[in-house]
Amino acid sequence: MSENHYTFRIQRNRKAADGRIDSRWVEYPVSATPTTTVLTLLEEIKGEQDGSLTFRQSCRSAICGSCAMKIGGRTRLACKTHVESVAHNGVVEIAPQANQPVLKDLAIDIGPFFTRIHAIRPYLEDGPDTDLVLEQSAYDQVNHVTQCILCGSCYSDCVMAEVSQEFIGPAALAKAFRFVSDPREGQKERRLEQLSHPHMMWTCARCAMCVESCPKDVKPMEAIVKLRTRGIAKGLKDGPGPKHALAFHHDIQKAGSLNEFTLMMRTVGILGTLEELGTAFHLMKKGKVPSPLPHKSKGLEELAKIYEILEEHPLDVETKAKEVVPE
């Protein structure tokens, strides 16, 4: 395969004497075949052009998670990313992971990410919820999320983590789901209760960026959706997140469409609504106030019947992980 010319535009970061980070972009020309990995080229730059370039790497096989960095605007494993797939007009832009402090160049302090992983207690605990008999299907859910290599890509691209220091983040929630859905776990309910607290599972904005960023197809957001379903099923309905979600199923079942007029009241309560009166007036200025009597669709009796049937005969529609067969 013939070689192409690429320009690596790398964010170089250095801690100044006052502790702040000095950032500048430096360009490095490289030649490579389109399927050369970004990591190979970073090593080449470090070896032949500038030995001071700092980045993390280890296994080169997409299993250690060390070389996750922003490549072409998204967090990716440098060892798994072909240079051509991320080049825009021959330029490959590389920066450190976001949402955590930068140490030097492309290396970040991974402490905040791991603090969050530890916060969900990433180990099986004794307790009353342990299943004593394991069915064939016992790991249908667990196996979705055990592929996580803790590379931090999802946390780096998380739009909620970008604006919230408190949010627990996608990887920790996916890990929490791994324990909540493990038949051996003894504290499933206690975990769900803790996951219902502010800045935990209900704070995810459902943007699915983590689904796209994850190099191991863990789909953290899908795990978050399943956690929420389990939380509500256990009666953990306090707080604006579950109340908002529950309002939808009430409205659709009764009227077929969403009653946006009362949605706020039902989500944040009277006090919350009063607090938001300023916003409500602001919206009213442009006539953006929903009607209290939304449009009714035809055939709503069908919906009521469907609801009734499913309440009487619940259907399991959860996606299942592929069976893992030992090699």
Add this chain to the structure above:
Amino acid sequence: MRLDFAYYPGCAAKQVQKEADVAARAVANALNITLHDMPRATCCGAVSLRETKPAFSLAVAARILSEAEESGRHLVTICNTCLQTLTHANHRFKNEPELLDKINHVIVQAGVRPYQATIQVYHLLWVITDQLDPKVVQAKVVKPLNGLRVAPFYGCHNLRPEEIFDSAAGEKADHLDRLITLLGGEPVAYDGHDKCCGFHVMLSDKREMRAMVAKNCLNAKNAGAEVMITPCTLCDMSMGSFQGPAEKAIGQSIQLPEMNFAQLIAVAMGLNDSAGLNRLHVPPQAALAARGLS
């Protein structure tokens, strides 16, 4: 080619964001795209119903998809979240025949026609940029945007998860950029074009939601955008109507006019009566006038 669709505007377009619906109908009409109303269609349940009642949410989607299928038409929407919710269900029905059987077994008992999983779910933006000859669109542009610098804000639910959609999604999606160019504008590249508007945490995490709005709008503005467009009525609500509250939250003025993609097309096609610009919180008229569009 006959462009004939079952039209599913979504709850927001029927109420608070009705300007998007008015503009979409006018633009579709001008482009000979026929949008048929769906009298039986309910709310899709958005991301919430999937969490509270997963099986019910699939049944609700099957009932909506079945109505479109019975009319012999693919479904088209102007809300990203409706698009993702219905596409997610449709993708599962097409790939999990046993699941489709189970859901059909339930809806048939309620008198609903079973869904055969034969239709596609499209965004009106995709129909305009994928299925029409660009020349057909350009022929209707009587007021080219004259180099207007437009920030495309895609939102999340027409992009991710990439593998489910019936058009290019994820990092490959470029519909808005192509549309802006087609109308004679200049698409602005900025950090945030594929990020979240915060709509779904507007009530539960309002500080964070406002921070998202502010960040996306500021990034677009600092990259030189004169206006922003989105393909989603929920993004419109966040980035447009909540830009004021977001400004208040960060203590900084942004004032980036924001509108639905259909409204900007209406402007470029001279369909001013249907553009609904007076319903926008950050008025775009001055920015448009500066480019000779008024």
